[in-house]
Amino acid sequence: MGSGPADPVRSRVLSRRSLSLLPPSSRLADSLRVHLRAAFGLSTLLGLMLIACVWAGTHFYLRLDREKSLEAAMANSANIARVFEEHVAQSVKEIDKTLLFLRHAWEADRVGFDLSAWTNNAYLLRDLTVQVALIGPDGRLVATNLTRAPERVDLSDRPHFRAHLGPDRDELYISAPVLGRVSGRWTVQLTRRLSNPDGSFGGVIVASLDPYRLSDFFEQIDLGHEGAITLFGTDGVIRARGGIGTDLIGRSIVGKPLFEAFSRETSGSYLGDGTVSAGRRLVSFRRMKDLPLVVTVGLAEQEFLADYLAIRRNFLGAAAIATLLLLLVIGSGIEHEVRLIRARIAQRASEADVADKTQELEATLAHMSQGIVMIDPDERLRVVNRRAREFLRLPAGGGVRLPEAARAQICGLQGRGAAAEFVLDDGTVIEHLATRLPDGATLHTLTDVTARKxxxxxxxxxxxxxxxxxxxxxxxxxxxxxxxxxxxxxxxxxxxxxxxxxxxxxxxxxxxxxxxxxxxxxxxxxxxxxxSKLEADRMAFEAIPFEVAEIVRASVEIVAPRAREKGIGLSAEMAPNVPPRVVGDPGRLRQILLNLIGNAVKFTESGGVSVTVEGAPVAGAAETFELRISVADTGIGMAESDLCNLFQEFSQLDGSISRRFGGTGLGLAISRKLLEKMGGRVEVASLQGRGSIFTVILPAQIVAAVAPPSPVGPPTPPVDLGPLDILLAEDNPTNTLVATRVLQKLGHRVTAVVDGQAAIDALASARFDVVLMDVMMPRMDGLAATRAIRDGGQTFADVPIVALTANTLDEDRERAFAAGVDGFATKPVSGERLTAAIAAAIARRAAPGTADGAAIRAA
Structure with a gap:
């Protein structure tokens, strides 16, 4: 910033200085030599002082940097040691839980205890566990997860066995690494004592840990090429090691400084010659609580001080160069003047930079979304940005006194350092924070928090x-x-x-x-x-012609016995303007009417229930008719405040009503959702103690012409299939018994199998007239078995199949027919349902064009 206009000034100054140093006479030459000597002496003193400062500063900085590097390395290794400790403690505790669990299982059933079966569970056997074994009280191997028939190896001399021969002390024992006689691998043994019912020694349960897997933790961290993590026992023997020297497992460091250190302290650091590795090393250690283990993290000094050594080389080189430069400039007083000139130029540039920064700060304050107000101790405005002027309507510029209106809003918190809120006339919510400055002034920050609120x-x-x-x-x-x-x-x-x-x-x-x-x-x-279907929008609706009067009559007849039991009246009346036949979903309308009429009868103790059907054409739609079916009762009624919660799925008006009259409270919620799906609605009017009127309003398309009556004729006689050979595939014994007894009472012969594969095998060995196939079975489910039967090319590929399932969703039915079934029956089954489903399946299978299953899937 100062290189533009300042360059001519610098040139002029240097030119005048150069001319003054070139006197034309000898007197001027003598004077120049005196001044040069004086300048030389002063420059030498200044140069020596600067050299001393350079080396002193370099030494101080390098010493401080080395201490910081050492502290950082100690903190880092200590943190890693803490994490490694938690990792090992968690692993040991998990394996100890497994040992306690297996011991409990052994004590619960000593004769039938199967170690291999228990340890096949992945939740019980962790990756770092090489073997789980059971040693008898005589020290010989009884069982292991590696084989079901292990050799009776004598392990009575092993420390992990002998450690439990003493008094009954229920403690976890962690051994030094040993070479397993069964596994053939180096392992660390975790053992628990087994006790007989009388408290005597019953043996030892052993978990053999892979020491190399214990140190897998090293792979997740970066300790450098020479770094290492080590797991010691408190006896000084290495249990596991990651990094350099992984072949040192089993080595003892008793008598070494590191062993003395972690024998005295529970945690700390040791810096010195390596205990098991060459070179100086920093080792952080932690003795594990409740376990005879010590974790250590070791770093090579040359690695964790690598950055320091590089900086040291650079600093020493820089100091040497600076010394050479200072020695060169000591002999020249002109360089001193040049430095002064450069200092003046740098000052000017700094002042210009400060001015630019001030302008940038003012621009930043002007465009901040927050309001900034700085008030002097005498309540004069020092700084006010644009946003603050908008919030508080303050005057522009500084030096003026704070207006009274603004003082009332922002001075209540002056200097408290707490936040408060106030609302402007236009509804804007302002969050106000006041901070006292060292010079007595107060900085106020105003933030628009309207959107946040x-x-x-x-x-x-x-x-x-x-x-x-x-x-x-x-x-x-x-x-x-x-x-x-x-x-x-x-x-x-x-x-x-x-x-x-x-x-x-x-x-x-x-x-x-x-x-x-x-x-x-x-x-x-x-x-x-x-x-559930309505919430998932998976409810199917029909659009078929039906008689309104027939639906109303059938609904009333279903509820009539209950009305007669209670001694109340139940009537239905059809208005003459109701068309005889409309297009819609008769089944859903019947469900809605049964809910409403059933509720009316349930909540009416005296009087009666009346059903009225009316209708009116919809304006502008010649073939659309609006049905209005009202269900009125003289029951308990409802308060007007309760009507808003009447149709909620998960809410009931009063728990006492539910206890008195029963019911789940879902009927009205289902009815309202069904009506909404069909384009209708339900209205309710009620007076507490006087009764209620529920009105169903449903648009329906009028049938243009009266369709000829269906050729139903006299009632269809019951289906007579004659005695059949039926194959029943069902895995549930209860369902098998029920279906078998029902079919046998109908005169059929039943063969039962437990899954789809067994059904295919039975079809291959005998002839059956029909197969009843459960959909959900083990090994091979019903749909997979059906596809295998249809696509297998066997002589029984065209046998009629009826799917049996407790699933009632439409997609379940579609999946069954897509797999190749001929009929579909839902549980619980009855004789009538099974007979109808079997008859339909046999008829569909016998119909032309069913060989490829197309007609069945379309049915």
Whole structure:
């Protein structure tokens, strides 16, 4: 910055100085020699002082740098030693847990204890464990994970065996490295004493560790070419080593300075000649708590001081060069003047640089998003940036006094060092931080935190919603647990009563109760599945013609017995303007009406329930009709404040209502979601103690012309398949028993197998009329077995197959038909379901064009 305009000035100064040093006469030459001598003496003194300072500074800096390098190396090696200690302690503790676990298993079952079976588990046997062995009380090898029939090797002379022959001290013993007589490898033995039930010595359980794997930790760190990590025993014997000298395992350092050091202290560092390696080394050690082990991390001095040595060479070279230069300039007083001129030029450049930095600082303050205000002790403005003037409407420039309005906003925190907030007239939220400066002035920082506050409010609201949802789900799970346990208790309780019941009539009543409880449990599970399907948007809907009156009549008839039991009325009325047939999903509409009518009957103790069906054309759509089905009751009703939570899935209005009337609280939530998926809605009006009215509003397309009645004729007689040879593939014994008994009562002959491969083998050895194939089985599942049957090219490739499964999702059905099944039946099965599924499968397999499975998959 100073090289432009300052260059002419420098040239002029140097020219005048050069001319003054060239006198034309001898008098001037004598005067010049006097001044030169004086200058030479002063320059020599100054040069010698500078040389002394250079070498003193170099020595001081190098000594300080060496100390810092040594301290850094000590800190680094100590930290690595701490991590290595934790690594070894964790590994030993994990293996000790395994030994304790195996000892517990041995003590629980001494005769049937199978060491190989227990140690096959990857969670029990770690990578660094070479062998797990069991030594009997006589010192001979009993079992090992390396072989199921080990040689009875005598290990009674081994220290890790003899260490447990004394008093019953339940301690972990860690041996020095030994050469295994079974494994043939150097190992470190971790042992635990085995005790007989009477407390006597029962043997030793041994885990043999690979010492080289213990030092794998070295591969994860960089200790240099000459670095090493070592695991010692407190006896001074090397257990494991990584880095240089890995062949030193088993060597003792008793009597060495390092051994003396970690014998006296639990942790520390040692700098001196290497104990097991040549050269000077820094060794940090830590004696492990509760274990007879010591971890050390060693660094070669020439490596961790490499940077220092390089700097030392550079500094010594620089000092030598500086000395030579100073010796050259000592004899010249002109160089002293030149240095002064250069110093003046550097000063000017520095002043110009300071001016530039000041301008940069002012520009930075002007464009900061934060407001900056610096106030002198007498409350005069020293610094005010643009953002602060916008926030506080302060005047531009410094030296003026702080306005009263701004003083009220920012001076309350003056010098406290705490943050506060205030709101501007336009709603902007300002965070204010005041800091007292050493000269008594105060620096105020103003930050616009409006957006942050808004985000915090949004996050708080989201957190509240999440907590509310969590509480609702917890309440729902509690209700589900109660509702599932109630029918399950009925099933279990009735089964126990039947065991002790001899009266046929009473047994029949118990069986009816058990069946009703099981059906209730199945309905609860179906409701939960419906909620899951709706939440995942995987519910399928139909669009077929149906009679509205028939759906309403059937729904009322299903609930009528319950109404008669309670002694309340149940009626249905159709308005004349309702079209006889519309297009929609009759099954889902029936499900919705059953939920609403069933709820109305359940919550009505006196009076009655009425169902009214009305309709009206939709304006602008000639073929679209809006159905309005109202279900009114004279039951307990609801408060208006409760209506907003009525259709929530995981919420119930009152736990006492659930306990009094029963139910999961899912029916209304499912009904509302079904209506929304079909383009409709549900409305509710209620008065507490007076009753409720639920109104279903559903758009439906009117059937243009009345379709001819289906040629159903008289009721279809039951399907008579005759006695069949049926192959049942089912892995669950209970399901096998139920299906076998049901089929045998229908007159069929049943052969049961436990998986898909067994089914294929059975088909290859005998002829069957149909196969009932469970979908989920071990070894080979039902779908894999079906594909193998269809694609195997065998004579039984065209046998009819019916898939049996507890999965009810549409994609499960599609996967089954894609695999090649001819029928699909869901559990729990009944005689009617099995007969219908078998008949449909035989018919589909017999239909033309089914050889390639295309017609089946399309069915």
């Amino acid at each position: 808004r985000h915090e409010a949004i996050l708080a609201e989201a957190r509240d919603r999440a907590e509310s949802a969590s509480r609702a789900r917890t309440a729902f799970l509690a209700t589900m647990s109660h509702e599932i346990r109630t029918p399950l208790n009925g099933v279990i309780g009735m089964s126990r009563l039947i065991e002790d019941c001899d009266d046929p009539a009473e047994r029949s009543a118990h069986l009816d109760t058990m069946r009703h409880s099981a059906e209730h449990l199945l309905q609860i599970i179906d409701d939960i599945l419906d909620v």
